[in-house]
Every structure is written in C-alpha cells, then in structure tokens.
Amino acid sequence: MDFDKFSISEFQRRGLNSTSSRKLADELEEAALQEIHSVLMPTMNKIIDELNKRGHQLTFYEDPIPGDISYRHKDGDGEMGLRIAVDTIISTGYSHLYDNNQSDEEIIEEVVDNLCKLIEPTDLI
Secondary structure: OOHHHHOHHHHHHHOOOOHHHHHHHHHHHHHHHHHHHHHHHHHHHHHHHHHHHOOOOEEEOOOOEOOEEEEEEEOOOOOEEEEEEEEOOOOOOOOOOOOOOOOHHHHHHHHHHHHHHHOOHHHHO
16 A cells, blocks of 8 residues: 555645545555455464354355455255455545534534434334
C-alpha cells in the first residue's frame, strides 16, 4: 500500500469536500480493504482448516472478495450447517459527511431525521 499517496498534504492540496479529495478518500478505502483482505484470507483459511479437522465440511459459500469472505458447511444430503463469515467495512472521507457550517445540533437533527426515514413504525413494535 502506497501510504505516501494518502498524505495529509495530498488531501489538503485537493481541498475539503472537493470531488478530487472524495476520489482520493475512495482510493484509500479500496487500498485499505485490499490490505486487510490480504491478512484476513490466510487467517480465515487457517481457522477453516482447523474446524474441518474437527469434522466440519466448510467450503466457500461464495467466491471471496475483499470485504466479504464466507464459508458454509454443506453435508452430502445438502443440509446446511455451520456458517462463518467476515464482512469488512472501511469508511473514509475528507469532510464529506456534513457541511462544515452546520452546528452540532443541526448535524444531530439531520442524522435523526435520516434514521427515522429508514425505520418503519411497525419495526418498533
């Protein structure tokens, strides 16, 4: 991973809330996800090997991609057993979340309003 590419001076050069700094933040997100994935895969494979030595038949449920590694036990009868997965989320931004001119109260109100839009009233029963 090229950390120099993501220096503070590079972000500052591109400017707060700019399309260019958003693009760089997205590139950082992808680079970090790739870096973490390269560490997670061997570790998950070791865990799966050990579990399979103890009787499980874990195989990839779907082809692993950075951010989504999933194994599932399926026996000869097609019965599903143990599932083990790692979902990785990397989030980046360079002042892209809120307007720098908003007060804390305005930001909180906006967050609450957005959450309320996601929750159906019946979900609370």
